[in-house]
Amino acid sequence: MLRSDTGELSGEVPGVLETAAILREVTAGLITSDDFDGALARLARIIRDAVSEVTWCGVTVLRSGAPASVAASEPRLRALDDVRYGTDGPAMTAIRQRELVWSADLRAETRWPCWTAQAVALGVHGVLAVPVDVDEHVIGSINLYARDPGGLGAAQQLTAMLLAEHAGLLLGAVRDRARQVELAGDLARRPSAGRLIDQAIGVIMTQRGCSATEALQVLRSASAALALPLRDVAERLVTSVARPRDT
16 A cells, blocks of 8 residues: 555555556657657656646656766756755655655655755645666656645555556667667678678788788688687778878
């Protein structure tokens, strides 16, 4: 069961059809995307529009070896999802503790003094942050904000947990597609093995004044000696010749 910080149940759980409609909308919005940051922004907008009592939505994502990503349904509230507060904020608290974080009325909140002061100044009076796992290298938080105190209750808590589970799977798929697109682009820009080997043979023939057959044998010998594929040896040779030399 979902309970408030007083131990009592808060609000009613959402209906099955309503929840299914929200998950379907999130799926439709992310299923074909191959732009991770774009998918985060789209997710924030969909949740804002689809979940009752939610006035704004933000997403905070931490990626190992990369800067944090922040998406917000409204740019003016983007700072509320920023990691610059460190652990002083509901998003980072949810990420660090790996559990749902909720405050029904920020006017009585004492956990995040700096963050809360800015949130209230922006008109935010309720917050619900739920952790989301994308893959082994990416974790984050989906952050729901309400203009009205007491607007976020049990229904929004359950919906947020279901959304986080579902969105994590979709965002993981987005990252996979983004990597595939990047790899395809790298391969498309990379010269073919046959062309590189032909170029390398031409370089060796010019340098040594030998035949194409002899040049290919030189290339194969170098490949065996270096324990590298023939293509890689050819690429190194062609690159070294093409590199400008200091005068």
